[in-house]
Amino acid sequence: MSVWSAQVTCAVRGVRRGRRVRTCGLVGIREKRESTEKREDEYEREAMLRVLKQMMKIGLAALPGLLGCDCACGQQAPQGVKVASLHPLLSEMARRIGGEEVQVVDLFPRNGDLHEFAPDGEAVAAAADSRLVLACGKGVEPYLDSLREALGPQVLLLELGAHVPDVVLPGTRVPDPHWWNCPENMKRASLALADALSALLPTHGADIAARRLTYAQEMDRLTRTAALQLSRLPEQRRTLVTSHAAMCHFCAAFRLRPIAAQGVAREGGGDTAHVAQLLRELRESGVRCLFADLREAPQFLENLAAAVGARVDRLCMDGVAPGVTGYEDVFLHNVRTICRGLQEDAPPPETPSPNASMP
Numbered sequence: 001m002s003v004w005s006a007q008v009t010c011a012v013r014g015v016r017r018g019r020r021v022r023t024c025g026l027v028g029i030r031e032k033r034e035s036t037e038k039r040e041d042e043y044e045r046e047a048m049l050r051v052l053k054q055m056m057k058i059g060l061a062a063l064p065g066l067l068g069c070d071c072a073c074g075q076q077a078p079q080g081v082k083v084a085s086l087h088p089l090l091s092e093m094a095r096r097i098g099g100e101e102v103q104v105v106d107l108f109p110r111n112g113d114l115h116e117f118a119p120d121g122e123a124v125a126a127a128a129d130s131r132l133v134l135a136c137g138k139g140v141e142p143y144l145d146s147l148r149e150a151l152g153p154q155v156l157l158l159e160l161g162a163h164v165p166d167v168v169l170p171g172t173r174v175p176d177p178h179w180w181n182c183p184e185n186m187k188r189a190s191l192a193l194a195d196a197l198s199a200l201l202p203t204h205g206a207d208i209a210a211r212r213l214t215y216a217q218e219m220d221r222l223t224r225t226a227a228l229q230l231s232r233l234p235e236q237r238r239t240l241v242t243s244h245a246a247m248c249h250f251c252a253a254f255r256l257r258p259i260a261a262q263g264v265a266r267e268g269g270g271d272t273a274h275v276a277q278l279l280r281e282l283r284e285s286g287v288r289c290l291f292a293d294l295r296e297a298p299q300f301l302e303n304l305a306a307a308v309g310a311r312v313d314r315l316c317m318d319g320v321a322p323g324v325t326g327y328e329d330v331f332l333h334n335v336r337t338i339c340r341g342l343q344e345d346a347p348p349p350e351t352p353s354p355n356a357s358m359p
């Protein structure tokens with residue numbers, strides 16, 4: 001029996017039962033008159049007809065809702081929205097918060113370089129077919145103005161970084177665009193994303209808000225984990241030297257001092273005076289480990305490390321690398337690697353050769 005026919009049958013039975021109860025409460029002469037088998041059958045047929053008519057009215061009124069319409073006009077509403085993303089960590093956020101109501105399209109290539117990527121014609125077409133395009137903002141995507149113009153006003157291009165406060169590289173006015181390296185920023189961005197998705201899917205607002213709350217709680221847990229582990233570093237071990245200015249938000253959140261060997265987007269490094277100044281800073285800070293991104297060739301950093309008796313380790317600063325499975329993995333990998341690198345002691349002095357002459 002279908003749900004629909006079961007509802008009809010139950011409703012009919014209810015009417016019959018109600019009629020019988022009411023009949024039993026009436027005067028005996030009336031009860032006697034309606035108790036003949038023929039009259040009862042007629043009554044049941046009439047009752048069935050009334051209930052069926054009523055159910056049909058209800059069914060017609062409810063039909064747009066049953067078909068997924070969001071409004072009273074009876075028009076067919078979309079079952080979800082397509083969201084395109086220019087960064088894998090934003091794709092993950094959209095899937096987590098949008099749930100089954102969104103279809104996320106990754107525009108960033110699996111082996112791409114964040115500072116070299118620009119969408120090709122295929123990616124632009126995929127973005128144009130979406131209702132919402134997610135971007136990091138803060139200058140990470142220098143092509144955004146052109147992309148916005150190509151997409152037109154019907155596609156919302158949302159720069160999530162615009163909802164996160166700037167953190168500048170110390171000694172400069174240049175903001176570090178890598179805001180995702182701080183879970184508190186991901187929390188802020190997730191709120192902006194949830195607002196945008198709720199506007200596109202108004203009937204799913206409560207579900208989106210609930211998923212966003214879960215996401216925010218996970219970001220809080222990551223913040224607490226990192227704060228606890230990094231709090232064990234003494235003051236003299238709190239300098240974080242990276243290849244480019246990608247960890248300033250992380251450093252601001254967890255009280256570290258950032259040094260970016262090659263500037264914001266690896267533009268520096270070749271200037272002799274800059275290298276000399278850098279070597280002085282590294283020796284003064286006593287760092288034993290410098291950090292390059294997983295995606296970059298660390299030759300410049302390795303030369304610096306060799307000059308100051310340090311080594312080079314790898315962080316996932318750009319949030320894009322083969323094998324990266326999600327924000328939690330990226331963030332905890334960075335926390336573990338930084339803690340290990342900054343806690344290292346200076347390498348033991350080389351044992352003098354027995355044949356070496358004494359000074």
Ligand SMILES: [Zn+2]
Nearest residue numbers: 244246317318
């Ligand atoms: Zn970067």
